[in-house]
Amino acid sequence: MYDHPFHNLGPVWLVSVIIMIIPFWRLCQRIGWSPWLSLLWAIPLLGVILTYILAFSAWPSQRGTGAPGVT
Secondary structure, eight states: OOOOTTTTOHHHHHHHHHHHHHHHHHHHHHTTSOGGGGGGGGSHHHHHHHHHHHHHSOOTTTTTTTOTTOO
8 A cells, every 4th residue: 555654644634724713713703704714724725815814804993993904
């Protein structure tokens, strides 16, 4: 059988995805988005895109405060 050095990384991937989903679930709830968006972390590149969207979007605490870049 073919023995690949990364063959047994399935459980490590699963644990790391769960570790990333939990805080993003809470973040999405706090800014008023669907917490189900945090499941995008299970798809490698989409999790990074979600992080950038969250980082540069207007948060409820910034709305109406005159913060730079927020309308």
